[in-house]
Amino acid sequence: MKESYRICIVGGGIIGTSVAFHLAKFGENRVAVFEKSYISSGATGRCGGGIRQQWSARMNVRLAMRSVKLFERFKEDTGMDIEYTQGGYLLMAYSEEEAEKFEKNVKMQREEGLDVEILTPEMVKERYPYINTDGLVLATFCQTDGHANPHLANLGYALAARKMGVDIYTHTKVEDIIVEGGKVMGVVTDKGTFRCEVVVNAAGGWSREVAKMAGLDFPTTSYRHQIFVTESLENFFPFMAISFDGNFYMRQTKHGQFIMGQGDPDEKPGINRNVTYRFEKEMAKKMTGIFPFLKNVRIIRHWAGCYNMSPDAQPIIGCSKQVDGFCYAVGFSGHGFMLAPAVGEALAELILYGKPRKVDISYLDIERFEKGISEMEKNVV
Ligand SMILES: Cc1cc2nc3c(=O)[nH]c(=O)nc-3n(C[C@H](O)[C@H](O)[C@H](O)COP(=O)(O)OP(=O)(O)OC[C@H]3O[C@@H](n4cnc5c(N)ncnc54)[C@H](O)[C@@H]3O)c2cc1C
Structure with missing residues (x-):
């Protein structure tokens, strides 16, 4: 067993394995993933598998649009068929207030380059006669949205990362993070201690506990x-x-x-x-x-x-300014599966190059909460 890695990832869900996959894809395979149970045992393997770009917050639209590009070539990139289908997503509004918000969102989504339709209840009835449209005020539809099998996606990233040299330790719990002089030095697990320069908190529902191990207080619930x-x-x-x-x-x-x-x-x-x-x-x-x-x-x-909810229902992604080498991708608020490809790519780039190349995620770091909440994501069930 190796005793040191450059990067240790806590959590073998879709986020942790996507980060590992992208790090390895960019040439860094001195990486270990620690998963206290089995791959996809967390929220990922329990989720609905929906992949949607129709959001109310602009950052979510950008991450989701980039993710769709990566889902489109998932099989080519990882070798795994994840039952991905772009059958669209129908958003249904049952009040005038919600309908108004949808129209505002569509304007912003179109500015971002997303092709979204606005449908009246009559149009919905005509297209989908098997839906009872009673009470429906308005709907929106985006054909490039869709869904996939989350177990296969999680496994696809894990197996492809392993093939490129990443070590994946299942049934291995991270119990502590070693921080010395304000810098990450390693992780303590129930199978031994591993030295590293960077720890990634991808612990999903347990993100707050893992942040605490590095002496940080994360606002996730x-x-x-x-x-x-x-x-x-x-x-x-x-x-x-x-x-x-x-x-x-x-x-x-x-x-x-x-x-x-x-x-x-x-x-x-x-x-x-x-x-x-x-x-x-x-x-x-x-x-x-x-x-x-x-x-x-x-x-x-x-x-x-x-x-794993964040205060503004948008993810919290970045690297800590307080503890050098502590990075995080948490607080996905019910939409981490669909954002995982873009998030893994962006965080891997941030760690390796100091800056993401495709989507600027600087808005999403934890410091944003110091100024209060500026924009709530509203499109969450
Ligand atoms: C019912 C439901 C429906 C959903 N539907 C959708 C949907 O349609 N579309 C969508 O995009 N999202 C959906 N989500 C949200 C989505 O599932 C999550 O946002 C996403 O899976 C988060 O991935 P993750 O890797 O951060 O977390 P997880 O998949 O939970 O992975 C975190 C992993 O960390 C491990 N871990 C925690 N602590 C430690 C430790 N100390 N040491 C080692 N390992 C540790 C856990 O065991 C876990 O496996 C849904 C969620 C639920 C519950």
Whole structure:
């Protein structure tokens, strides 16, 4: 076993493995990933797999648009088929207030070069007669949005990184970070101590605990989100449907199953991955109303994972000004899967070259909260 690396990554989810993959791709393979459980055991393997560029915050649009470019060549880059499909994303507004926000967002998204349509309820009905449009005020649609299988994407990055020389330690927990004279010197794990120059906090729902190991206080909080999947129907629903004021999202997998979830405003902070019957009852009632074809379709599996929320629901990405060598990509607030390719690329470039080459992420560093919250991301379920 090696005793030192240049870069140690805490967390083997989609973010940690994307950072590792991009570091290796740019020629730096003195890298180790430490995952306390198995690859994709965290939020990644529990997520809906949605990939959307229609955001209210400009930084999210930019990261998502770059990610789509990288998802488009994921198979070529990693060798893994991740069931990626660009069937589009339908955003549904059920109030005048939400509709107005959507129109404002579309203006900004188009400025960024995104091709987004605005649809009336009649247009939605005509295109998708199997959706009940009662109460719908307006919708937006972007054809290049889509979805993919998150397990395969996480594994794709991990296996490709390993092939390029990255060491991946599963079932290995990082218990402490060694900091001396304000500089990262190594990590202490339950399998031994490793010296390194850089630590990357990619610990998802555990990001606050890992930051604490370096003596830093991160403003991230984890909340449970539940999700279930139905038995399979014939494939006819290529896009993902989502509503923020309606509080739901849904997509059909390659194998015909429908995956869907909603947020719970009464959820208490903390890691909780139990499921509730209340969730199944509420979801089933709401979703069979809007998507009547789901009536009598059986739920086959129900699980939960964590959103790692940041104060403005935008990710926190950068390298610490207080602890030299401590970098982070956390607080993804329910959209880290879709942003992972661009985030991994940008953070790897920041670490290796001092500056990202494709997307400027300087706005997203942790210092932004010193000035208060300037822009909340609103397009989150
Ligand atoms: C129900 C649900 C639906 C979602 N739907 C979507 C969606 O449709 N689209 C989307 O983009 N996002 C979605 N998300 C959000 C997305 O899953 C996350 O933002 C993303 O997976 C975060 O990736 P990550 O690598 O940061 O975290 P994770 O996948 O949680 O990985 C972090 C890893 O760090 C490990 N770890 C933690 N502490 C330590 C330690 N001390 N030592 C070693 N390892 C450690 C954990 O075991 C974990 O595996 C959803 C999330 C949930 C819960």
